[in-house]
Amino acid sequence: MNSLKKNVRATAMDLLVTIEKNQSYSNLLLNNTIEKNELSAKDVGLLTELTYGTLQRRMALDFFLKPFIQDSKKLANWIHHLLRLTLYQMVYLDKIPDRAAIYEAVEIAKKRGHKGIASLVNGVLRSIQREGLPSFNEVADPIERLSLETSHPKWLVTRWVNQFGYDKTKEMCEINLTAPLQTARINLTRISRDECVALLEEDGFQIEKSPVIPEAIRCLKGNLASTLAFKYGMFTIQDESSMLATYALGDVKNELILDACAAPGGKSTHIAEKMNNTGEVIAIDLHEHKVKLINDNARRLGLENIKTSVLDSRLVGEHFNEESFDKVLLDAPCSGLGVMRRKPDMKYTKTEQDIMQLSSIQQKLLKSVSALVKKGGILVYSTCTVDKEENEKTVAAFLKENPQFEEDITFKERMPEAIRPLITSYDLQIFPQDFGSDGFYLAALRKKV
Numbered sequence: 001m002n003s004l005k006k007n008v009r010a011t012a013m014d015l016l017v018t019i020e021k022n023q024s025y026s027n028l029l030l031n032n033t034i035e036k037n038e039l040s041a042k043d044v045g046l047l048t049e050l051t052y053g054t055l056q057r058r059m060a061l062d063f064f065l066k067p068f069i070q071d072s073k074k075l076a077n078w079i080h081h082l083l084r085l086t087l088y089q090m091v092y093l094d095k096i097p098d099r100a101a102i103y104e105a106v107e108i109a110k111k112r113g114h115k116g117i118a119s120l121v122n123g124v125l126r127s128i129q130r131e132g133l134p135s136f137n138e139v140a141d142p143i144e145r146l147s148l149e150t151s152h153p154k155w156l157v158t159r160w161v162n163q164f165g166y167d168k169t170k171e172m173c174e175i176n177l178t179a180p181l182q183t184a185r186i187n188l189t190r191i192s193r194d195e196c197v198a199l200l201e202e203d204g205f206q207i208e209k210s211p212v213i214p215e216a217i218r219c220l221k222g223n224l225a226s227t228l229a230f231k232y233g234m235f236t237i238q239d240e241s242s243m244l245a246t247y248a249l250g251d252v253k254n255e256l257i258l259d260a261c262a263a264p265g266g267k268s269t270h271i272a273e274k275m276n277n278t279g280e281v282i283a284i285d286l287h288e289h290k291v292k293l294i295n296d297n298a299r300r301l302g303l304e305n306i307k308t309s310v311l312d313s314r315l316v317g318e319h320f321n322e323e324s325f326d327k328v329l330l331d332a333p334c335s336g337l338g339v340m341r342r343k344p345d346m347k348y349t350k351t352e353q354d355i356m357q358l359s360s361i362q363q364k365l366l367k368s369v370s371a372l373v374k375k376g377g378i379l380v381y382s383t384c385t386v387d388k389e390e391n392e393k394t395v396a397a398f399l400k401e402n403p404q405f406e407e408d409i410t411f412k413e414r415m416p417e418a419i420r421p422l423i424t425s426y427d428l429q430i431f432p433q434d435f436g437s438d439g440f441y442l443a444a445l446r447k448k449v
């Protein structure tokens, strides 16, 4: 085993410790580590697999480890992460022989701790190898079993089963364990989808045209973020579900659109591209450093019809006239339960209380931004979460208190054809298992004339 690989495992262990300690986003920390250490593409692959995989399967790994650890509370944190990381390789990765994974773990334990710890790590892992893993069939309660098997907290599984039924929840939990697709939206103001696909294929990328979104591609091999085509604004890396928010607004040419929670600008730039330099997008976000990202993205894509502001959208009434926008998009801050494949650490940090708090912020935002919609104009509400409290219920409460708005049932006609069968009324909950994209919610409302 070469020394670089050893470093990758030790680095993965350090990352897992930091992610847990700081409760920071795994995707950001992983990207920082990759940039800082200038890792090769192969090592980036292994580091990502080890870090995300171990995080994704944390509860299942702890279930497997439990009978083999006498007092887990006495175990230093890093040892626990090292055991999970190694067991992850033994159980879920075919290409790494068990003996190699155990050898590496023992070496790390020797270096980071001492001989005693190395022998404990060796003992636990060898016992598992000898005696085999405990079976999930020992867990009688089906919700607890699903929770452990798919490493989703029990409160969340219970909540989803109550809201969507057992089968849908099981499908969702299972797909959340898989790696997300990298997808991108072609900047049609610069290049056609066919031309962009040809360009990327020439560079060795394996690309598929999205069967769902006419301007999207799926990248099956390679990392689109590292291409010149990305640097020169030919596309934006964005999930297919997110692209639907712009579709929900319909034809935006020559219009004035407010994107009330806009950073880093994925949807603002999509709207601006669809306008093709005709109308204007006012893109607002609460945080200055995030607004900078919208500006950076607009510049990269060559879009001149986006105006940004650092503002609290709960106070937009102080800055803009009532009924002054043709359409408003509120892509609200949310619990993000639809993007757990991308940020697996979220599974263990979110609480039911967060959901209730977010729902109250979402209500306030809806109330304030809705005043800016012209009569006859459209208000699109979206979140990247799968939870009725933040989605259907938030919208229903808004409609109840704001009779000047109605459900916009023409919403379906504006959506890409492949999506229409999923729509029955003015809103849409996309599950990650529907077509492999993020979980996402969209509702279209219209201000009465």
Ligand SMILES: C[S@@+](CC[C@H](N)C(=O)[O-])C[C@H]1O[C@@H](n2cnc3c(N)ncnc32)[C@H](O)[C@@H]1O
Binding pocket: 242, 260, 261, 262, 263, 264, 265, 266, 267, 268, 284, 285, 286, 287, 290, 311, 312, 313, 314, 331, 332, 333, 334
């Ligand atoms: C879901 S993200 C938006 C993603 C963005 N629409 C995109 O597609 O790139 C929610 C954003 O809302 C912003 N936000 C949260 N509270 C806000 C508020 N009161 N006013 C304005 N922006 C807010 C956050 O900073 C965050 O960038």
